[in-house]
Amino acid sequence: MNPCRSISAWLVASPIRGAALPGLVLAGAVLALGIPRYGWVNPYIQMVLVYIGINIILAGSLNLVNGYMGEFSVGHAGFMAVGAYTASVLTFKVFHLAGASWLFPVAIVAGGLAAAVCGLLVAIPSFRTRGDYLAIVTLAFLMIVKSVIENTSYVEGASGLFGMKRLTTLPWVYFWMVVTLWVIRNFIYSKYGRGMLAIREDELAADLMGVRTRRVKILVFMLSSFFAGVAGGLYAHYLQYISPRSFDILKSTDILIMVYLGGVASLGGSILGATLYQVLLEVLRPSTFNEAFQWLPAPLFQWLSDHVFNQLDIWRMLIMPLLLILVMLYRPRGILGLREWPLLVPERDRPGKRPSAGKGGGA
Amino acid sequence: MDAKYILQQALNALQLGSIYALIALGYTLVYGVLTMINFAHGDVFMVGAFLCFSAAVLLELPFVPALLFSMAGTALLGAAIERIAYKPLRRAPRVSAIITALGVGIFLESAMLALNPYPKSIPTLIDNVTWTFGGVTVSSLQLLIIALSLGLMLLLDFVVYRTKTGMAMRAISWDRALVPLMGVPVDRVVTLTFALGGALAGAAGTMYGLAYPVIDPYMGIMVGWKAFIAAVVGGIGNIRGAMIGAFILGGVEILVVAFLPSTYRDFVAFSLLLILLMFRPHGILGKTRAQKV
Amino acid sequence: MSPLLEACEVTHCFGGLCAVNRFSLRLEPGELVGLIGPNGAGKTTVFNLVTGVYRATRGSIRLNGTELVGRDPHRITALGIARTFQNIRLFKDLTVLDNVRIAHYAAMRYSPFEAVLRAGRYRAEERRVLQRSRELLAEFGLEACADEPAASLPYGQQRRLEIVRALATEPRLLLLDEPAAGMNPNEIGRLMDFIRQIRQSHALTILLIEHQMKLVMGLCERIQVLDFGATIAGGTPAEIQRHPKVLEAYLGVEEGA
Numbered sequence: 008m009n010p011c012r013s014i015s016a017w018l019v020a021s022p023i024r025g026a027a028l029p030g031l032v033l034a035g036a037v038l039a040l041g042i043p044r045y046g047w048v049n050p051y052i053q054m055v056l057v058y059i060g061i062n063i064i065l066a067g068s069l070n071l072v073n074g075y076m077g078e079f080s081v082g083h084a085g086f087m088a089v090g091a092y093t094a095s096v097l098t099f100k101v102f103h104l105a106g107a108s109w110l111f112p113v114a115i116v117a118g119g120l121a122a123a124v125c126g127l128l129v130a131i132p133s134f135r136t137r138g139d140y141l142a143i144v145t146l147a148f149l150m151i152v153k154s155v156i157e158n159t160s161y162v163e164g165a166s167g168l169f170g171m172k173r174l175t176t177l178p179w180v181y182f183w184m185v186v187t188l189w190v191i192r193n194f195i196y197s198k199y200g201r202g203m204l205a206i207r208e209d210e211l212a213a214d215l216m217g218v219r220t221r222r223v224k225i226l227v228f229m230l231s232s233f234f235a236g237v238a239g240g241l242y243a244h245y246l247q248y249i250s251p252r253s254f255d256i257l258k259s260t261d262i263l264i265m266v267y268l269g270g271v272a273s274l275g276g277s278i279l280g281a282t283l284y285q286v287l288l289e290v291l292r293p294s295t296f297n298e299a300f301q302w303l304p305a306p307l308f309q310w311l312s313d314h315v316f317n318q319l320d321i322w323r324m325l326i327m328p329l330l331l332i333l334v335m336l337y338r339p340r341g342i343l344g345l346r347e348w349p350l351l352v353p354e355r356d357r358p359g360k361r362p363s364a365g366k367g368g369g370a
Numbered sequence: 371m372d373a374k375y376i377l378q379q380a381l382n383a384l385q386l387g388s389i390y391a392l393i394a395l396g397y398t399l400v401y402g403v404l405t406m407i408n409f410a411h412g413d414v415f416m417v418g419a420f421l422c423f424s425a426a427v428l429l430e431l432p433f434v435p436a437l438l439f440s441m442a443g444t445a446l447l448g449a450a451i452e453r454i455a456y457k458p459l460r461r462a463p464r465v466s467a468i469i470t471a472l473g474v475g476i477f478l479e480s481a482m483l484a485l486n487p488y489p490k491s492i493p494t495l496i497d498n499v500t501w502t503f504g505g506v507t508v509s510s511l512q513l514l515i516i517a518l519s520l521g522l523m524l525l526l527d528f529v530v531y532r533t534k535t536g537m538a539m540r541a542i543s544w545d546r547a548l549v550p551l552m553g554v555p556v557d558r559v560v561t562l563t564f565a566l567g568g569a570l571a572g573a574a575g576t577m578y579g580l581a582y583p584v585i586d587p588y589m590g591i592m593v594g595w596k597a598f599i600a601a602v603v604g605g606i607g608n609i610r611g612a613m614i615g616a617f618i619l620g621g622v623e624i625l626v627v628a629f630l631p632s633t634y635r636d637f638v639a640f641s642l643l644l645i646l647l648m649f650r651p652h653g654i655l656g657k658t659r660a661q662k663v
Numbered sequence: 664m665s666p667l668l669e670a671c672e673v674t675h676c677f678g679g680l681c682a683v684n685r686f687s688l689r690l691e692p693g694e695l696v697g698l699i700g701p702n703g704a705g706k707t708t709v710f711n712l713v714t715g716v717y718r719a720t721r722g723s724i725r726l727n728g729t730e731l732v733g734r735d736p737h738r739i740t741a742l743g744i745a746r747t748f749q750n751i752r753l754f755k756d757l758t759v760l761d762n763v764r765i766a767h768y769a770a771m772r773y774s775p776f777e778a779v780l781r782a783g784r785y786r787a788e789e790r791r792v793l794q795r796s797r798e799l800l801a802e803f804g805l806e807a808c809a810d811e812p813a814a815s816l817p818y819g820q821q822r823r824l825e826i827v828r829a830l831a832t833e834p835r836l837l838l839l840d841e842p843a844a845g846m847n848p849n850e851i852g853r854l855m856d857f858i859r860q861i862r863q864s865h866a867l868t869i870l871l872i873e874h875q876m877k878l879v880m881g882l883c884e885r886i887q888v889l890d891f892g893a894t895i896a897g898g899t900p901a902e903i904q905r906h907p908k909v910l911e912a913y914l915g916v917e918e919g920a
Contacts, residue, residue: 079465132644136651138464139407143602144647146595147640154637165633190779197778197785198764198771198792201757205765208754215714217740217769217832226775256591260472267469321487324480331473332455339462345756355793358758358810 015275015350028350032185039181053177055289057245060180061238062281064187066265067274068234071191073263074271075200076227077207079138081259082129082145083235085152088254089125090118090236091243092162098244099171111174115183115240122236123229125152130228134221137210149259153251167250168243175245183241187234188351192274194230196353203227204272264331270341275348280341287330291323374505379628380621385512385581387620388519392574393597394604394612395526396448396567402543402607403563404460406467410451410474412594414568417478418444418575419585423492433495441572448568449561457557475590482587489586492579515577522573523613526566530609539563543607596623599643605656614654665728667692667868668713668744668836673722675712675892682708684892685722688870690836695862695869697883699903701912705892706872707749710838714746715739726836741769745834747825749841749872755814759805759824762813763796766831796831802864803827819850823857830865837861839871843878851875855882880904888912 042048042056069083097114125148132144157165194200202223205213214220243249261284269280289295296316300308334342349357393415400408421443425436455474459467499510530536538559541549550556578593579585600619604611619639626638650656668690675683683705690696698706711717713724715736724731731739745766754762771792777785800806803823808816813824822842829837842858843851855878862869873879879886880900888896888903890912896903903909 073465077465079468132648136647139401139606140602140647140651142407143599144644146599147644150636150640151644154634154640157633158631158637193779193781194775197775197789198768198773199775199778201761201765202768204757204761205754208756209752211716211736212748212752212754213765214736215716215740215746216766216828217737218765219737219768256595260476263469263472267465271465321484325477325484328473328475328477328480332470332477335462335466335470335473336455336458339459339466355789 015348031350035181035185036178039178043177055285057175057177057180059282059285060177060184061241061245062262062265062285063184063278064234064238064241065262066269066277066281067187067191068231068238069262070266070271070274070277071194071203071227071231073266074273074276075195075207076203076224078133079142080129080145080231081142081256081263082149083231083262084254084256084258085145085149086122086125086232086235087239087242087258088152088156088249088251089232090115090122090239091249091254092118092156092168092239093121093236094118094240095168095171095243095249096162098174099168103172108172108174111179111244115237118240119233119236122239123233126228126230126232127225129232130225133224133228146256149254149256153254156251165251167248167253169248171244171247173244173247175241180241180245183237187237188274188278191230191234192351192353194226195274196356199223199226207272264327267341268331268334270338270343270346272345273341273343273347274351275346276341276343279343284327287327288323291319291326293317293319375628377506379624381506381508381512383621383624384617385515385620386624387617388516389574389578389581389593390597390600390620391613391616392519392522392570392577393594394601394616395523395609396571397598397601398604398606398609398612399530399539399563399567401601402609403539403560404456404546405543405607406456406464407471407598408451408456408564408567409468409471409594410455410478411471411567411571412590412592412597413475413478414444414448414451414590415571415575415578415594415597416482416585416587416590417447418572419492419579419589420482420486420490420575420587421572422576422579423490423585426493426495436495437573437576440576441569444572444575445565445569448564448566448571452561452564457560475594479587479590486587489584491584495580511580515581518573518577522570526570527609529566535559535562596639599639603643603646603653605653608653608655611653611655666690667694668724668726668870670709670713670724671722673709673712673719673724675708675717676720681720682892683712683719686889686892686894688887688894690868690870692835692868693862693866695858695882695884696871697879697886697900698870698872698889699874699879699886700889700895704889704912706889707840708892709889710746710840710872713739713838714744737769740832740834743833743835744838745829745832745836746838747822747829747840747842749844751821751825753813753821753825753828756812758810759800759813759816760796760809762824762828763799763831764792766828767792767796770833799827799831818845822846822854826857826861830861834867836868836870839869839873841872841874843873843875846875848877851878854878858882 042053065083065087069080072078072080094114094117097117098108098111102108102110102114129145129148133141136144156162162168202213202218202220205216205218206220206223210220265280265284266277267280268283269278270276293316296319297312300311303311338344393411396411396414397408400406400411418440421440422436425431425439431439451474455470456467459470496511496514501508530539538549538554541552541554542556542559546556596619597616600615601612602615603618604613604615622639622642623635626635630638666689668688670686670688673683673686674681686709698709700706708717712719713731715731715734715738719732722732726742726744729742731742754765771788773782773785773788797806797809800809805820805824805827813821816824826839826842839858843854846854858869859882861867871883883900886898886900886903887894888906888909895908895912896906898906
């Protein structure tokens, strides 16, 4: 049983259900603001939290295209790159000169918009091609973006941009993560979102039921790439260094793993997948285990440390793909595939909780 | 730009195209039979290069046994991957198998990185003689790569179009639901297809390792994607298409590097790919299957 | 009275082969017409031409005087034509309710921004469509399985849901492609009642393709017979049953006989 699912099911059923989601968001905001200010957790964990937040934005937005719409995009890192470079050029070369780093949110939005325009470009081939061929189009897009950056001396080409201010903070990441999830959720439970699901199930039937499939595809691609761009901007202003190599096919693969590990067509799945991915990557280090198991008898500890824990640096990269393969073999749609945490579903769309037809709807 | 230069580059393109073609055939074979993209295939190619390295350095084998060792190893690897990771997913959504393939690929990369943390270089296994014909330099290695690739391709063509197993493979790609009723052992044929593709990738890895200075655990990613694109350009699922696509891609890449700064290589190659797909969405030799309503 | 649908000399060729050849059809409002013919006669192609899946090579198709040739399927649906499919094409993984709600796409008026910001219009429209969809499901006895995935319904119910989904687009003309396929005589009887019922309650004009002669002869007021893409006969069920060309097409008459 999935604990998050049970907890959110309990919250939905509990008397505080109306306030459960806003309450959680508020609690998160308090933590996001309080942690950096009062140092409730150490800087290392703060860093991990920032990465988890950015990963959730990336996984949630990719899930729109790959999970909900059923296309297969491998170009998410390309949209991220567009956002990262646009935002960085703005803060670094424009706003910085004007002495206005408080314009950071503007830069992030601009990065998102630039990525969304690229999303539009990728959406157009999707009118005619699907599946494997669209995967190639997105791959080509990623490679072209990389190549253009490599050949643009204004952004230092292949050597990359560095020296951006560290404007990305935990509260900002949290803010954008909440915005992303809120917007995507509202989109999913609208006519456009249902149109997107219909395209996944049967594109022609969707068209014949009145869904304007091209329009929906454009919207989905633009929305998805907008948030990939936002994540890119946040990433650039946290790392303070970006290069074309930060956004290669491996980056896309990482995001794909998060989406399919957590589950397709599920925002809860994306949150879970992104978190699990980052946490596993961080936990599977020699130091974690060497610190955690010091209470063991010394000879046993020494043996474990030498033969298991200290080998983790070499072998931890094997655990992630193994986990992915196992999840796919036993749950081909991912851990939470096609299911949602009840808490994230708007009241009107909860099974069994819907008001009956006679009484009229209403939240 | 004189004719000699162009001829020289054409030779280089032929060499690169041969390697792409051997890998592209593996993608296309599997796609033809299962309509599945085996994203781990590029990494099978990488393993092939490392197997050749092991054969040459650790076992001190000469060229032909090293090549056969590598091909046998990758054939086994290909078949094992199919049995362990893909076969249980035949009835699952198609994407699940693709993601599993991606996972297998990463697994192979990481495992190889754990075993070989540093890039390696395969020793020269054959005497490299160069000849000069009117200003054009040809090396024996180059000729070997091209000849061997062409030989393997002809062999594959023979297997697919002239043998009973090949007929079974083509029958499965035609209608997977029907062939078991006609007594075709689908599982065995599918595994054999993966083994065949693996062996070709092993040969490609060996030749790549001989022709280019270093091999590393991540070399399969980019070469694999490129070979996949070659298969798509030719019309995925079509064996002759994969060969054509591979030589076109090799030619384009070499030409771009010859006439433009090398950083434009990917840009031009991928832009051409997009333009081609716009006009021929199913590749050069690919067939459009009409959707039934 | 002007016709609801008028197809005039419609021709559609794939390569050199014409699946539909100079096909003409007039449907008056409220009519129930059958389209029959041997397998491969081009019946489903006619549906695909009318609904915009294929674009006619020549000829015109008008709905209330509006030309349909060259329009996208979703536009034609919005103009008032809905259809079902020979082999059921429901949105299998989605719930029964969502299958019906999707068909309201064109009738829901709010922008993507209003959706994302949960504006008042979005909420009002969603409420309206939810209620309307539940009423439709209740009308056809499917409300109990509203939250089940469409694929989990038994075959007969899936056929029924497909018709309900088509009705949700609020069509004036309903095209049914072999609605009785795979049904036993009992079920066919119920289906006939069902078609009569929706024709009344939803003020529909219906064009249907069917091989089950019991249904076609018992239900349709007029029948048009296709063979090799061309109309070979037309008339009332009684006339069609006696028509020599129809007997020839269906039974195959010996050369020179």
